[in-house]
Amino acid sequence: MLDTGWFCFVEMVQIVSRSNTLVILFVSFVICALLYLINKAFWSLQNYNNYDYVMQRAPSLKKDLEDAEARVAHLEQKVTVLESQIPKKYPDVKFLNYKRKKKILVTGGAGFVGSHLVDKLMLNGHEVVVADNFFTGRKQNVEHWIGHQNFELLHHDIVNPLYIEVDQIYHLASPASPPHYMENPVKTLKTNTIGTINMLGLAKRVNATILIASTSEVYGDPEVHPQSEMYWGHVNPIGPRACYDEGKRVAETLTYSYVKMEHVQVRVARIFNTYGPRMHMNDGRVVSNFILQALQGIDLTIYGSGGQTRSFQYVSDLVDGLAALMESNYTLPVNLGNPTEHTIEEFATIIKQLVGGNSKIMHVAAVEDDPQKRKPDITRAKQYLNWEPKVNLTKGLKKTVEYFKQELKLFKSDTNKVDVEL
Numbered sequence: 101m102l103d104t105g106w107f108c109f110v111e112m113v114q115i116v117s118r119s120n121t122l123v124i125l126f127v128s129f130v131i132c133a134l135l136y137l138i139n140k141a142f143w144s145l146q147n148y149n150n151y152d153y154v155m156q157r158a159p160s161l162k163k164d165l166e167d168a169e170a171r172v173a174h175l176e177q178k179v180t181v182l183e184s185q186i187p188k189k190y191p192d193v194k195f196l197n198y199k200r201k202k203k204i205l206v207t208g209g210a211g212f213v214g215s216h217l218v219d220k221l222m223l224n225g226h227e228v229v230v231a232d233n234f235f236t237g238r239k240q241n242v243e244h245w246i247g248h249q250n251f252e253l254l255h256h257d258i259v260n261p262l263y264i265e266v267d268q269i270y271h272l273a274s275p276a277s278p279p280h281y282m283e284n285p286v287k288t289l290k291t292n293t294i295g296t297i298n299m300l301g302l303a304k305r306v307n308a309t310i311l312i313a314s315t316s317e318v319y320g321d322p323e324v325h326p327q328s329e330m331y332w333g334h335v336n337p338i339g340p341r342a343c344y345d346e347g348k349r350v351a352e353t354l355t356y357s358y359v360k361m362e363h364v365q366v367r368v369a370r371i372f373n374t375y376g377p378r379m380h381m382n383d384g385r386v387v388s389n390f391i392l393q394a395l396q397g398i399d400l401t402i403y404g405s406g407g408q409t410r411s412f413q414y415v416s417d418l419v420d421g422l423a424a425l426m427e428s429n430y431t432l433p434v435n436l437g438n439p440t441e442h443t444i445e446e447f448a449t450i451i452k453q454l455v456g457g458n459s460k461i462m463h464v465a466a467v468e469d470d471p472q473k474r475k476p477d478i479t480r481a482k483q484y485l486n487w488e489p490k491v492n493l494t495k496g497l498k499k500t501v502e503y504f505k506q507e508l509k510l511f512k513s514d515t516n517k518v519d520v521e522l
């Protein structure tokens with residue numbers, strides 16, 4: 101086999117050597133092949149050197165990168181500090197001289213009603229301190245005031261004493277909706293009893309006027325309709341709502357005991373159902389339930405027949421009423437609510453029409469101790485405070501639906517559906 105190969109090669113050389121052209125071609129071919137091989141060897145050597153170079157410099161390159169990252173982090177910190185120094189744009193507040201400007205404590209000021217009250221007091225030029233444990237309240241509700249020279253936010257549980265100097269106290273701290281106040285009935289009772297004692301004690305010590313946020317729930321499931329402040333109520337003391345209803349009743353009793361014994365200046369607002377932006381999405385109350393269900397295209401749930409009535413006031417009306425009561429010299433309880441009464445069925449229909457969509461209205465079993473009728477008699481508020489609600493239901497509901505739409509968008513970025521607690 102080898103002999104044959106060698107013989108062929110020799111034959112080929114002999115043939116080539118007989119023709120000059122073929123010799124030249126053959127030599128060119130050999131030179132090209134050699135050049136190709138040399139070139140290839142040179143490039144592998146070059147690449148090896150580059151790789152070697154990179155490997156040698158790797159530790160110092162890594163350090164350079166780390167240094168650059170540290171410098172970027174440092175610059176980011178500086179930007180944050182500078183940003184925080186840029187004056188924040190706050191809503192315009194009135195200027196009050198030191199004689200008219202009051203220092204006002206709002207307990208529960210990060211909650212639904214409290215935050216709207218804070219807005220009103222701030223816009224009127226007062227100094228406002230909010231004390232809240234954020235059980236149901238949110239910083240977001242008052243974030244537009246954070247950093248303002250007239251505003252202070254304290255993370256404080258009013259079951260513990262609070263020592264500050266103030267001229268007025270709006271005492272609103274308490275969970276207000278059934279799922280929230282039933283979550284921890286003992287804590288609800290402590291907030292409304294021990295918490296109220298602490299606030300009354302503070303009012304006594306600093307000689308402040310204190311307004312207690314009581315509730316229409318003190319009337320329980322009323323046998324009198326509409327409910328005037330003279331009605332003593334019909335409350336089940338051991339029912340599921342008792343922690344709230346009785347807690348508020350004791351809060352009122354404590355308030356008038358401090359008047360009797362300590363001559364504290366008091367105001368008591370019996371607040372009826374209130375709705376509006378910043379109310380809790382999942383508070384289990386009829387407004388939020390119906391709006392959420394309608395916005396999500398699920399059926400609106402009515403507990404029981406739907407013939408039970410409620411009257412709903414828009415939050416700005418309530419806040420005007422609270423301020424008017426504080427500034428009055430009226431010390432007995434005052435109902436603050438909207439006397440326009442609707443059945444729950446009517447209410448579901450109005451919301452369904454406002455939101456649109458294909459939700460139906462369905463009925464489920466009634467809830468224990470659910471009051472059948474609720475309508476305030478507001479003669480006292482009209483007479484002594486010159487107050488009555490102004491915002492009509494459709495206008496208020498439109499604003500509330502808008503708010504819930506925005507909230508739902510936020511929630512949907514996290515989950516697909518907001519569960520409406522049934």
Ligand SMILES: NC(=O)c1ccc[n+]([C@@H]2O[C@H](COP(=O)([O-])OP(=O)(O)OC[C@H]3O[C@@H](n4cnc5c(N)ncnc54)[C@H](O)[C@@H]3O)[C@@H](O)[C@H]2O)c1
Nearest residue numbers: 208210211212213233234235236237257258273274276374
């Ligand atoms: N919204 C209504 O329809 C309604 C009706 C009747 C009475 N009220 C009364 O009005 C007040 C405000 O109600 P809301 O609807 O704004 O409720 P909300 O739950 O939105 O606000 C209550 C606020 O109190 C705070 N809070 C609760 N326990 C506290 C504690 N131990 N220490 C400090 N802060 C505490 C919560 O974090 C929250 O910010 C409550 O006292 C409620 O009983 C409200």
